Amino acid sequence: MSTTVKKATWAIDPIHSTIRFDAKYLLITSVSGWFREYEGTVVSSTDGFNNSEIQLTIYVQSLTTSNEERDNHLRSPDFFDAKKYPVIQFQSNAVTMQEKKITVSGILSVKNIEHPFQFTATFLGMCTDPLGNAKAAFEMDTVLNRKDFNITWNQLFDKNGLLLSDEVKVHCDLQLLKLS
Amino acid sequence: MSQVKWTLDPMHSEITFKVKHLMISTVTGQFRTFNVVAETASEDFSKPGAIDVTIDVSSIDTNNEQRDGHLKSDDFFSAANHNQITFKSTKFEANGEEAKLSGNLTIKGVTKPVVLNVEQGGVVVDPYGQTKAGFTVTGKVSRKEFGLTYSAVTEAGNVVIGDDIKFQGEIQLVKQAS
Numbered sequence: 001m002s003t004t005v006k007k008a009t010w011a012i013d014p015i016h017s018t019i020r021f022d023a024k025y026l027l028i029t030s031v032s033g034w035f036r037e038y039e040g041t042v043v044s045s046t047d048g049f050n051n052s053e054i055q056l057t058i059y060v061q062s063l064t065t066s067n068e069e070r071d072n073h074l075r076s077p078d079f080f081d082a083k084k085y086p087v088i089q090f091q092s093n094a095v096t097m098q099e100k101k102i103t104v105s106g107i108l109s110v111k112n113i114e115h116p117f118q119f120t121a122t123f124l125g126m127c128t129d130p131l132g133n134a135k136a137a138f139e140m141d142t143v144l145n146r147k148d149f150n151i152t153w154n155q156l157f158d159k160n161g162l163l164l165s166d167e168v169k170v171h172c173d174l175q176l177l178k179l180s
Numbered sequence: 181m182s183q184v185k186w187t188l189d190p191m192h193s194e195i196t197f198k199v200k201h202l203m204i205s206t207v208t209g210q211f212r213t214f215n216v217v218a219e220t221a222s223e224d225f226s227k228p229g230a231i232d233v234t235i236d237v238s239s240i241d242t243n244n245e246q247r248d249g250h251l252k253s254d255d256f257f258s259a260a261n262h263n264q265i266t267f268k269s270t271k272f273e274a275n276g277e278e279a280k281l282s283g284n285l286t287i288k289g290v291t292k293p294v295v296l297n298v299e300q301g302g303v304v305v306d307p308y309g310q311t312k313a314g315f316t317v318t319g320k321v322s323r324k325e326f327g328l329t330y331s332a333v334t335e336a337g338n339v340v341i342g343d344d345i346k347f348q349g350e351i352q353l354v355k356q357a358s
Contacts, residue, residue, distance in 0.1 A: 016201050026352070173207075
């Protein structure tokens with residue numbers, strides 16, 4: 001006997017979401033950037049996000065760090081090589097939710113290099129927006145090593161300091177819009 | 181006693197703010213154009229003199245043109261009439277790597293005293309031979325106290341846009357040649 005689980009489909013609302021990355025520059029402060037364009041969906045059951053499927057595509061060209069020269073350097077083969085690898089993608093293979101904590105495992109693909117990627121996110125609540133749409137909010141923080149994805153550019157300064165950190169902090173504030 | 185003057189490195193500095201949306205989400209924005217000048221008695225920022233910040237309101241960027249336009253309008257900042265946010269320091273109390281920076285913040289023509297938290301990142305020499313000082317500055321204000329009172333509530337009573345605005349500055353200053 002098969003049981004059909006009723007599904008709900010959600011889209012990431014980019015107007016009320018942020019995908020941000022931070023790297024240390026000169027060891028003394030962080031420089032951050034956002035991706036302006038991305039799309040993602042979450043297919044969940046109708047009674048919660050346990051066992052959901054998450055898919056995210058980020059358009060690398062859309063990165064911004066508030067400085068055109070740096071943005072172009074990041075898009076270049078020194079870093080993301082956006083012409084050759086225009087998207088960053090994530091596909092989940094396991095999602096578990098316990099109370100407000102969500103554990104996600106999946107594959108992250110940057111510059112066509114696939115790496116298993118696991119992170120935890122926090123469920124912040126649901127509500128109905130002024131237009132009558134159901135919305136759900138999540139936030140997550142994680143640290144990636146850019147060398148895992150062949151983004152290795154660096155410079156030395158002041159004898160032994162590395163100009164740019166290998167570790168990149170990623171922070172996402174995600175607001176999902178229920179489509180069905 | 182000669183003062184050491186510092187100016188902003190805009191390429192490695194940023195001012196970010198966050199506000200709650202629908203009480204559950206956080207919307208983030210930045211001011212892309214701003215300036216900071218500082219004077220210190222020595223190179224180590226242990227006893228800074230004046231610290232002046234000027235922010236260009238029309239440089240606001242929340243990754244959505246329509247929302248940015250709304251924020252610049254009279255509903256919020258009224259940028260046509262008040263295009264600058266300014267901060268002028270009055271006191272700096274250092275406690276090791278952490279400090280409290282007190283000063284007067286002016287938004288939309290309203291001035292109020294605020295206290296900001298400062299984490300000192302250190303002073304280093306960059307690949308171009310410049311002496312750089314780095315700081316992380318954080319604070320929180322109530323937007324309604326500065327006349328940004330636009331309000332909306334959903335049918336269920338969720339406040340659409342929060343009152344508390346948290347902000348963070350990652351600031352790198354360059355020492356000027358004396």
